[in-house]
Amino acid sequence: MGEAPPVIETFPDGAAWAEACAARLTDALAAALADKGKAVFAGSGGSTPAPIYRRLAQADLDWARIAVTLIDERYVPETSPESNAALLKRTLLTGPAAAARFVPLFHPAVTVDRAAALAAHALAAEGGKLDAVLLGMGEDGHICSMFPDGPTLKTLLSPALRPTVLGVPHGRDGAAPSLERLTINLPYLMTSRRVVLALTGVAKRAVFEREAAGDPAVRPIAALIAAKVPLDVLWTEKA
Numbered sequence: 001m002g003e004a005p006p007v008i009e010t011f012p013d014g015a016a017w018a019e020a021c022a023a024r025l026t027d028a029l030a031a032a033l034a035d036k037g038k039a040v041f042a043g044s045g046g047s048t049p050a051p052i053y054r055r056l057a058q059a060d061l062d063w064a065r066i067a068v069t070l071i072d073e074r075y076v077p078e079t080s081p082e083s084n085a086a087l088l089k090r091t092l093l094t095g096p097a098a099a100a101r102f103v104p105l106f107h108p109a110v111t112v113d114r115a116a117a118l119a120a121h122a123l124a125a126e127g128g129k130l131d132a133v134l135l136g137m138g139e140d141g142h143i144c145s146m147f148p149d150g151p152t153l154k155t156l157l158s159p160a161l162r163p164t165v166l167g168v169p170h171g172r173d174g175a176a177p178s179l180e181r182l183t184i185n186l187p188y189l190m191t192s193r194r195v196v197l198a199l200t201g202v203a204k205r206a207v208f209e210r211e212a213a214g215d216p217a218v219r220p221i222a223a224l225i226a227a228k229v230p231l232d233v234l235w236t237e238k239a
Protein backbone atom coordinates (compact mmCIF):
# COMPACT_ATOMS: atom_id res chain seq x y z
CA MET A 1 0.00 0.00 0.00
CA GLY A 2 1.26 3.54 -0.80
CA GLU A 3 1.84 6.38 1.67
CA ALA A 4 -1.28 8.31 2.78
CA PRO A 5 -1.39 11.74 1.09
CA PRO A 6 -0.71 14.69 3.41
CA VAL A 7 -3.67 16.64 4.75
CA ILE A 8 -4.42 19.74 2.65
CA GLU A 9 -4.56 22.68 5.08
CA THR A 10 -7.25 25.12 3.92
CA PHE A 11 -7.08 28.89 4.49
CA PRO A 12 -10.01 31.31 4.21
CA ASP A 13 -8.24 33.88 2.05
CA GLY A 14 -5.01 34.73 0.28
CA ALA A 15 -3.64 36.86 3.12
CA ALA A 16 -4.01 34.09 5.74
CA TRP A 17 -2.57 31.53 3.31
CA ALA A 18 0.47 33.63 2.38
CA GLU A 19 1.08 34.51 6.04
CA ALA A 20 0.96 30.82 7.05
CA CYS A 21 3.31 29.77 4.22
CA ALA A 22 5.80 32.49 5.17
CA ALA A 23 5.56 31.53 8.86
CA ARG A 24 6.35 27.83 8.16
CA LEU A 25 9.37 28.82 6.09
CA THR A 26 10.53 31.32 8.71
CA ASP A 27 10.31 28.67 11.44
CA ALA A 28 12.41 26.21 9.43
CA LEU A 29 15.05 28.84 8.68
CA ALA A 30 15.14 29.94 12.33
CA ALA A 31 15.58 26.30 13.43
CA ALA A 32 18.48 25.84 10.99
CA LEU A 33 20.15 29.07 12.16
CA ALA A 34 19.82 27.89 15.76
CA ASP A 35 21.24 24.43 14.93
CA LYS A 36 24.13 25.27 12.64
CA GLY A 37 24.49 29.06 12.44
CA LYS A 38 23.49 29.21 8.77
CA ALA A 39 20.57 28.22 6.56
CA VAL A 40 19.59 27.63 2.94
CA PHE A 41 16.23 28.62 1.43
CA ALA A 42 15.09 27.40 -2.01
CA GLY A 43 12.07 28.96 -3.68
CA SER A 44 9.87 28.29 -6.68
CA GLY A 45 9.12 30.57 -9.58
CA GLY A 46 5.85 30.97 -11.45
CA SER A 47 2.78 33.04 -10.61
CA THR A 48 2.02 31.72 -7.10
CA PRO A 49 4.80 32.70 -4.66
CA ALA A 50 5.08 36.53 -4.88
CA PRO A 51 2.76 37.29 -1.90
CA ILE A 52 4.59 34.68 0.20
CA TYR A 53 7.98 36.14 -0.71
CA ARG A 54 6.86 39.67 0.17
CA ARG A 55 5.94 38.48 3.68
CA LEU A 56 8.99 36.24 4.11
CA ALA A 57 11.25 39.17 3.13
CA GLN A 58 10.14 40.96 6.32
CA ALA A 59 10.90 38.01 8.66
CA ASP A 60 13.06 38.74 11.66
CA LEU A 61 15.92 36.40 10.66
CA ASP A 62 19.68 36.88 10.42
CA TRP A 63 19.48 37.05 6.64
CA ALA A 64 23.24 37.62 6.29
CA ARG A 65 23.68 33.97 7.31
CA ILE A 66 21.08 32.67 4.85
CA ALA A 67 21.75 31.53 1.27
CA VAL A 68 18.78 31.88 -1.08
CA THR A 69 18.45 29.76 -4.20
CA LEU A 70 15.78 28.36 -6.53
CA ILE A 71 14.21 24.93 -6.83
CA ASP A 72 14.19 25.38 -10.60
CA GLU A 73 14.98 27.88 -13.29
CA ARG A 74 14.27 28.45 -16.95
CA TYR A 75 17.55 28.47 -18.91
CA VAL A 76 17.38 32.21 -19.49
CA PRO A 77 19.28 35.20 -18.07
CA GLU A 78 17.76 37.50 -15.47
CA THR A 79 16.82 40.01 -18.15
CA SER A 80 14.17 37.59 -19.44
CA PRO A 81 10.55 37.87 -18.19
CA GLU A 82 10.73 34.05 -17.80
CA SER A 83 13.54 34.26 -15.21
CA ASN A 84 12.69 32.83 -11.80
CA ALA A 85 15.79 34.56 -10.39
CA ALA A 86 14.39 37.94 -11.42
CA LEU A 87 11.10 37.16 -9.64
CA LEU A 88 12.96 36.18 -6.47
CA LYS A 89 15.09 39.31 -6.53
CA ARG A 90 12.05 41.55 -7.03
CA THR A 91 9.89 40.02 -4.32
CA LEU A 92 12.08 38.25 -1.72
CA LEU A 93 15.52 39.84 -1.79
CA THR A 94 14.25 43.22 -0.59
CA GLY A 95 14.00 44.79 2.88
CA PRO A 96 15.66 42.69 5.62
CA ALA A 97 16.08 39.72 3.24
CA ALA A 98 18.27 41.79 0.90
CA ALA A 99 21.16 40.82 3.22
CA ALA A 100 20.88 37.16 2.08
CA ARG A 101 23.33 35.69 -0.44
CA PHE A 102 21.76 34.63 -3.74
CA VAL A 103 22.99 31.38 -5.33
CA PRO A 104 21.72 31.24 -8.94
CA LEU A 105 20.96 28.09 -10.90
CA PHE A 106 21.38 29.89 -14.22
CA HIS A 107 24.92 30.27 -15.59
CA PRO A 108 25.62 31.46 -19.12
CA ALA A 109 27.39 28.17 -19.84
CA VAL A 110 27.67 26.45 -23.21
CA THR A 111 24.98 23.89 -22.41
CA VAL A 112 22.20 23.60 -19.84
CA ASP A 113 23.83 20.46 -18.46
CA ARG A 114 27.11 22.30 -17.86
CA ALA A 115 25.17 25.12 -16.16
CA ALA A 116 23.43 22.50 -13.98
CA ALA A 117 26.82 21.03 -12.96
CA LEU A 118 28.02 24.51 -11.93
CA ALA A 119 24.84 25.10 -9.92
CA ALA A 120 25.13 21.67 -8.27
CA HIS A 121 28.69 22.53 -7.24
CA ALA A 122 27.60 25.91 -5.82
CA LEU A 123 24.79 24.32 -3.77
CA ALA A 124 27.09 21.58 -2.50
CA ALA A 125 29.43 24.34 -1.28
CA GLU A 126 26.48 25.70 0.78
CA GLY A 127 26.27 22.35 2.59
CA GLY A 128 24.22 20.36 0.09
CA LYS A 129 21.07 20.51 2.21
CA LEU A 130 18.01 22.77 1.90
CA ASP A 131 16.48 23.98 5.17
CA ALA A 132 13.28 25.57 3.88
CA VAL A 133 11.75 24.94 0.45
CA LEU A 134 8.78 26.67 -1.17
CA LEU A 135 7.24 24.50 -3.88
CA GLY A 136 4.55 25.41 -6.37
CA MET A 137 2.68 23.06 -8.69
CA GLY A 138 1.56 23.67 -12.26
CA GLU A 139 -1.92 22.67 -13.43
CA ASP A 140 -0.26 19.80 -15.31
CA GLY A 141 1.03 18.46 -11.96
CA HIS A 142 4.66 19.52 -12.37
CA ILE A 143 6.76 20.53 -9.40
CA CYS A 144 10.22 22.10 -9.73
CA SER A 145 10.91 21.32 -13.41
CA MET A 146 9.75 17.72 -13.02
CA PHE A 147 7.01 17.35 -15.63
CA PRO A 148 4.70 14.31 -15.54
CA ASP A 149 5.82 11.89 -18.24
CA GLY A 150 8.87 14.08 -19.08
CA PRO A 151 11.76 12.26 -20.81
CA THR A 152 14.21 12.75 -17.90
CA LEU A 153 11.61 12.36 -15.15
CA LYS A 154 12.76 8.93 -13.97
CA THR A 155 16.25 10.30 -13.31
CA LEU A 156 14.87 13.37 -11.51
CA LEU A 157 12.65 11.18 -9.32
CA SER A 158 15.25 8.52 -8.57
CA PRO A 159 15.50 8.41 -4.76
CA ALA A 160 18.86 6.63 -4.86
CA LEU A 161 20.81 9.49 -6.49
CA ARG A 162 22.61 12.13 -4.43
CA PRO A 163 20.96 15.57 -4.15
CA THR A 164 21.91 17.52 -7.28
CA VAL A 165 20.85 19.98 -9.98
CA LEU A 166 20.10 18.61 -13.44
CA GLY A 167 19.39 20.07 -16.85
CA VAL A 168 15.94 19.44 -18.37
CA PRO A 169 15.53 19.46 -22.17
CA HIS A 170 12.59 21.29 -23.69
CA GLY A 171 9.67 19.08 -24.68
CA ARG A 172 9.28 17.84 -28.24
CA ASP A 173 6.26 18.46 -30.48
CA GLY A 174 4.81 21.15 -28.21
CA ALA A 175 5.15 19.15 -24.95
CA ALA A 176 6.22 21.04 -21.80
CA PRO A 177 8.58 22.59 -20.98
CA SER A 178 8.86 25.10 -23.79
CA LEU A 179 12.34 26.20 -22.62
CA GLU A 180 15.32 24.22 -21.39
CA ARG A 181 15.42 24.27 -17.61
CA LEU A 182 17.48 23.53 -14.51
CA THR A 183 15.98 21.75 -11.52
CA ILE A 184 16.88 20.20 -8.21
CA ASN A 185 16.10 16.46 -8.02
CA LEU A 186 13.84 14.55 -5.62
CA PRO A 187 16.71 13.64 -3.21
CA TYR A 188 17.18 17.38 -2.53
CA LEU A 189 13.54 17.50 -1.37
CA MET A 190 13.91 14.25 0.59
CA THR A 191 16.83 15.66 2.59
CA SER A 192 15.21 19.07 3.22
CA ARG A 193 14.25 20.15 6.71
CA ARG A 194 10.79 21.46 5.63
CA VAL A 195 8.98 21.65 2.28
CA VAL A 196 5.91 23.87 1.88
CA LEU A 197 3.70 23.26 -1.15
CA ALA A 198 1.65 26.41 -1.79
CA LEU A 199 -1.50 25.79 -3.84
CA THR A 200 -4.28 28.11 -4.96
CA GLY A 201 -7.55 27.50 -6.77
CA VAL A 202 -10.08 24.72 -7.12
CA ALA A 203 -8.40 23.31 -10.24
CA LYS A 204 -4.99 22.85 -8.58
CA ARG A 205 -6.56 21.21 -5.54
CA ALA A 206 -8.20 18.65 -7.80
CA VAL A 207 -4.93 18.12 -9.70
CA PHE A 208 -3.07 17.57 -6.42
CA GLU A 209 -5.61 14.98 -5.26
CA ARG A 210 -5.53 13.17 -8.60
CA GLU A 211 -1.73 13.24 -8.86
CA ALA A 212 -1.28 12.08 -5.25
CA ALA A 213 -3.06 8.85 -6.19
CA GLY A 214 -0.89 8.30 -9.28
CA ASP A 215 2.17 6.16 -10.01
CA PRO A 216 5.18 7.52 -8.07
CA ALA A 217 7.51 6.43 -10.89
CA VAL A 218 6.01 8.95 -13.33
CA ARG A 219 3.90 11.42 -11.29
CA PRO A 220 5.99 13.95 -9.31
CA ILE A 221 3.40 14.61 -6.57
CA ALA A 222 2.98 10.89 -5.93
CA ALA A 223 6.77 10.54 -5.81
CA LEU A 224 7.03 13.30 -3.16
CA ILE A 225 4.56 11.43 -0.99
CA ALA A 226 6.11 7.99 -1.55
CA ALA A 227 9.56 9.41 -0.67
CA LYS A 228 8.20 10.78 2.65
CA VAL A 229 9.36 14.33 1.91
CA PRO A 230 8.62 16.49 5.03
CA LEU A 231 5.72 18.22 3.30
CA ASP A 232 3.10 20.78 4.35
CA VAL A 233 0.37 21.46 1.76
CA LEU A 234 -1.32 24.85 2.18
CA TRP A 235 -4.28 25.81 -0.04
CA THR A 236 -6.60 28.71 -0.50
CA GLU A 237 -9.25 29.14 -3.16
CA LYS A 238 -8.15 32.61 -4.29
CA ALA A 239 -4.82 34.26 -3.48
Ligand SMILES: O=C1O[C@H](COP(=O)(O)O)[C@@H](O)[C@H](O)[C@H]1O
Pocket: 043, 044, 045, 046, 047, 048, 049, 071, 072, 073, 074, 084, 135, 136, 137, 138, 139, 142, 143, 144, 145
Ligand atom coordinates in the same frame (compact mmCIF):
# COMPACT_ATOMS: atom_id res chain seq x y z
O1 LIG B 1 7.30 26.70 -14.36
C1 LIG B 1 7.11 26.76 -13.18
O2 LIG B 1 5.87 26.49 -12.72
C2 LIG B 1 5.62 26.06 -11.37
C3 LIG B 1 4.17 26.41 -11.07
O3 LIG B 1 3.95 27.77 -11.45
P1 LIG B 1 2.58 28.54 -11.21
O4 LIG B 1 2.66 29.72 -12.16
O5 LIG B 1 1.46 27.61 -11.57
O6 LIG B 1 2.57 28.95 -9.77
C4 LIG B 1 6.62 26.68 -10.41
O7 LIG B 1 6.46 26.10 -9.14
C5 LIG B 1 8.04 26.51 -10.94
O8 LIG B 1 8.99 26.98 -10.02
C6 LIG B 1 8.15 27.23 -12.25
O9 LIG B 1 9.45 27.17 -12.81
